[in-house]
Amino acid sequence: MTENLLLTSSPLSALDRCDRCGAQAYVRAVMANGFELLFCAHHAKKYQDGLASTAARIDDETDRITEESAAR
Numbered sequence: 366m367t368e369n370l371l372l373t374s375s376p377l378s379a380l381d382r383c384d385r386c387g388a389q390a391y392v393r394a395v396m397a398n399g400f401e402l403l404f405c406a407h408h409a410k411k412y413q414d415g416l417a418s419t420a421a422r423i424d425d426e427t428d429r430i431t432e433e434s435a436a437r
């Protein structure tokens with residue numbers, strides 16, 4: 366499982382939870398100092414504007430939501 370130790374590109378999993386509400390996280394915002402914030406789709410959208418100006422990088426995996434619901 367050593368491949369999961371890659372810090373910069375590991376995909377979000379079901380264990381990653383939104384920092385605001387505890388729902389499954391689909392967006393990770395990485396600050397310039399390396400601090401990471403996780404958001405569900407709802408809160409990612411809510412904080413989108415602020416994150417865009419403060420985060421060094423944003424990993425948006427909200428595409429997976431539609432994929433997963435379509436698979437059901």
Ligand SMILES: [Zn+2]
Pocket residue numbers: 383384385386387388404405406407408
């Ligand atoms: Zn949330």
